[in-house]
Amino acid sequence: xxxxxxxxxxxxxxxxxxxxxxxxxxxxxxxGLGDYFVAGxxxxxxxxxxxxxxxxxxxxxxxxxxxxxxxxxxWLTQGAFWYLSYLFFALYLARKVRMxxxxxxxxxxxxxxxxxxxxxxxxxxxxxxxxAPYVLSLGIVFSLFFGWPIWLxxxxxxxxxxxxxxxxxxxxxxxxxxxQFLLMTIGAALVIPFAISRFGGLEFLHANLPETHFxxxxxxxxxxxxxxxxxxxxxxxxxxxxxxCYAAKDPSTARKGILISILFWGMxxxxxxxxxxxxxxxxxxxxxTTAYAVFPLEVLPVVLKGVFLAGVLATIMSTxxxxxxxxxxxxAQDLYKGVFRPQASEKQVMRLTKWGILVTAGLAMLIxxxxxxxxxxxxxxxxxxxxxxxxxxxxxxxxxxxxxSLAAFLSMLTGFTLSLAWLIHGNLNAxxxxxxxxxxxxxxxxxxxxxxxxxxxxxxxKKDPCKTTC
Numbered sequence: 264x265x266x267x268x269x270x271x272x273x274x275x276x277x278x279x280x281x282x283x284x285x286x287x288x289x290x291x292x293x294x295g296l297g298d299y300f301v302a303g304x305x306x307x308x309x310x311x312x313x314x315x316x317x318x319x320x321x322x323x324x325x326x327x328x329x330x331x332x333x334x335x336x337x338w339l340t341q342g343a344f345w346y347l348s349y350l351f352f353a354l355y356l357a358r359k360v361r362m363x364x365x366x367x368x369x370x371x372x373x374x375x376x377x378x379x380x381x382x383x384x385x386x387x388x389x390x391x392x393x394x395a396p397y398v399l400s401l402g403i404v405f406s407l408f409f410g411w412p413i414w415l416x417x418x419x420x421x422x423x424x425x426x427x428x429x430x431x432x433x434x435x436x437x438x439x440x441x442x443q444f445l446l447m448t449i450g451a452a453l454v455i456p457f458a459i460s461r462f463g464g465l466e467f468l469h470a471n472l473p474e475t476h477f478x479x480x481x482x483x484x485x486x487x488x489x490x491x492x493x494x495x496x497x498x499x500x501x502x503x504x505x506x507x508c509y510a511a512k513d514p515s516t517a518r519k520g521i522l523i524s525i526l527f528w529g530m531x532x533x534x535x536x537x538x539x540x541x542x543x544x545x546x547x548x549x550x551x552t553t554a555y556a557v558f559p560l561e562v563l564p565v566v567l568k569g570v571f572l573a574g575v576l577a578t579i580m581s582t583x584x585x586x587x588x589x590x591x592x593x594x595a596q597d598l599y600k601g602v603f604r605p606q607a608s609e610k611q612v613m614r615l616t617k618w619g620i621l622v623t624a625g626l627a628m629l630i631x632x633x634x635x636x637x638x639x640x641x642x643x644x645x646x647x648x649x650x651x652x653x654x655x656x657x658x659x660x661x662x663x664x665x666x667x668s669l670a671a672f673l674s675m676l677t678g679f680t681l682s683l684a685w686l687i688h689g690n691l692n693a694x695x696x697x698x699x700x701x702x703x704x705x706x707x708x709x710x711x712x713x714x715x716x717x718x719x720x721x722x723x724x725k726k727d728p729c730k731t732t733c
Contacts (some may be wrong), residue, residue, distance in 0.1 A: 266560045267408065271569030278446065278573040279423065282439045282580070286427025289434040296609040297615065299432035300366050300592060301510035306437065310732050313444035313518035315507050316436045316527045317581035320447065324400045324579075325641060327555025330539025336483055339541065340491035342532035346525055348498040353521035358514040359660060368656065369597035375659030376668040378602060379720025383675050384652065385597035391648040392502050392593060394586035394623070396640040399631035400579045407553055409574060414582055417631055421624050424584045429617045433510065436584050443577035448527070450574020451534040456563040458541045467581065471544035492706040494645045500652040502589045587627070591619030646686060650710030651679035654718050671722035674714045682710025 293299050306314070330337035365371060367719075368388050373381035398417055427435045468476075475481045478487060498504060504679065511517040535555065542558035549557050559571050563602025595616040600607045607615075629641065655671040685706035689698035700706060 265436075267568055267572070268565045270566055271572060274566070274569030275573050275576065277401050278442075278577065281442055282427055283423070285438045285442070286430045286476060289431040289438050292434050293432060294422075296612055296689075298434060299613050300596070301506065302433045302437055303574050304364070304510055305512050306510045306516065306545065307512060308516050308520055308523075310437055310441060311507060311511050311516055312527070314440035314581075314585075315504070316531075317440045317444040317447060317578065318507075318532055318585040319501075319505050319524075320528065320578055320582070322396060322400070322582070322641065323447075323575060323616055324403060324552055324555055325396065326532070326541070327539045328551045331543045331551040331554040332666065333481040333483065334472065334540055335479050335536065336481035336488070338532055338536045339479045340483075342487060342529065342536075344492040344495035345498065346529065349497040349521055349525050349528070352498055352504060353518050353525075356499070356660060357508050357517040357521055360508040361514040361517045364509070366506070366509060367592060367597050368500065368502055369593070369601060369654070371659060372655065372671070373601065375666065376655070376671045379598065380655065380668050380675070382602045382669045383672055384655070385593055385601065387648055387651040387675060387679060388502055388597065389590055389593045389623075390644060391497075391500065391652070392586045392589040393630060394583045394590070395577050395627040395644075396623070397582045397586065397629035398627045399640070399731050401576075401583060402631065403553060403577060404556060404572075404579065407556055414632060420580070420585065421587075421628055424580055424587060425620055425624050428584045429620050431664040432613075432616070433506070433588060436588055437510075439584060440581050443581035446533075446570070446574040446577040447575075447581070447635045450571045450578070451512050451531050453563060453567055453571055454538050454559045454572075455534060455541075456565075458538070458545075458558075462545055468540055468544050471541060471547075476540060476543070478696050486703070486705060490707055493707050493711065494642070494649065496649055496653055497645050499657050500649060502593070503585055504591075506589060511679065549733045577616075587620055587623050588616075590623030591616045592622075594619035594622060602638045614633050643686060644703075646707045646710065647682050648705060648716055650682035651675045653711065654678065654714045658718060667722045667725040669725060670718045672719035673721055677717045678710045678714025680714045683708045685709055 281496055297303050316688075326337055326341050329341060350426060355472040360371075363371065363374070365374070367385075369381045369498070372384040373572070399413075401420035402413040402415075402417035403412050405420055406413045411419075420512035427439060507520075508517040511520065539551075539554055542550075542554035545563065546554070546558055556572075556575055560568055563571055595612050598617050601610050604611075652675065653676050656673070658666060683706075685700060685704070686698070689706065692699045
């Protein structure tokens with residue numbers, strides 16, 4: 264864009280060179296599968312926090328869009344609900360996950376149930392880790408700041424991520440996340456002080472925004488808000504959370520790391536919410552999808568614009584590389600070795616993981632080009648993925664006694680199928696671009712309800728009465 268100087272672009276180039284260099288250097292640390300997948304299970308508290316915070320905040324353009332359009336609703340639906348989910352994970356799951364010394368969620372599903380459940384869970388796990396929304400974000404940012412077509416930005420940004428992720432595995436992921444964490448923290452904190460200095464504080468926002476922007480519900484229905492509350496349960500079945508807990512040096516690091524991360528996420532949510540609101544108040548005619556990236560260039564001076572742009576790219580790329588690597592692990596560890604070839608050597612699994620990075624990234628690019636909407640991808644993936652995985656995973660951790668593998672398998676299959684069918688039906692009957700769902704119910708409700716009901720009923724029918732009465 265015209266407001267960016269050569270110095271600003273140079274800062275971005277330096278950032279790109281830094282992540283490439285990290286990918287080249289950390290390759291020397293890879294001695295085996297444990298290093299490649301979970302960094303030898305040696306993540307210290309600072310590294311754990313940096314990689315978790317940066318990985319989980321890649322949808323920066325999406326939350327900017329929501330705050331631009333709806334105001335405080337963004338903080339409630341993308342912040343407050345999720346803090347509760349993070350807290351639950353930290354207090355009740357983090358220690359159990361780290362003590363298991365596994366690699367993935369399907370590893371846990373096999374431990375809880377059997378290989379068939381692992382296989383089906385691996386398919387849904389792969390869906391949950393698609394980096395498609397963040398690949399699309401990369402394309403939008405490159406298009407916005409460099410004038411490229413979105414498809415070219417998607418391809419070039421993804422190729423860069425593939426390069427250092429293939430070489431360094433999770434080590435590269437973690438070390439680039441540290442740099443990206445620093446950049447995204449600085450970038451997020453820069454905008455609000457300059458916006459207040461130029462436009463004023465809350466008085467300016469109240470004078471130029473709808474009153475609904477200052478209520479927690481805004482223009483949303485209660486049902487829609489509650490759906491996003493359920494979508495926050497994504498955390499409880501998110502492969503990124505599990506991988507970082509597996510990689511922590513001990514259970515205490517995993518628990519403390521998540522609790523500290525909540526503080527950083529809270530800060531980011533405040534910054535993104537008010538940045539989106541300032542963008543709407545000062546530049547109401549801009550595209551909401553790009554508001555978080557465009558508005559700061561109007562208030563930041565030279566050099567800080569470059570730092571901010573690097574921070575936006577770092578925020579997105581930290582999630583693209585992590586999710587791409589998780590998808591590759593899913594193909595190599597959970598499907599190839601876990602189901603089809605248990606005797607595969609570590610060398611074979613590592614080699615297939617590198618090919619899996621290419622496959623995962625390629626599919627993500629196709630999905631991103633098809634949907635062209637960040638929030639739509641989030642909502643679709645979250646709805647069907649949570650409907651499939653949440654009940655069997657939590658039942659594995661907290662259920663008492665023998666748990667039926669058939670119950671887990673059917674629970675996943677029916678929950679996924681119903682929520683997907685509900686989504687498709689609603690979109691086929693859309694009015695003015697908005698889906699119309701049966702009985703006005705969002706797809707997550709019937710999908711999750713059926714998953715829970717099937718799990719309970721099949722477990723009851725499969726129960727051996729002699730085990731409790733004889």
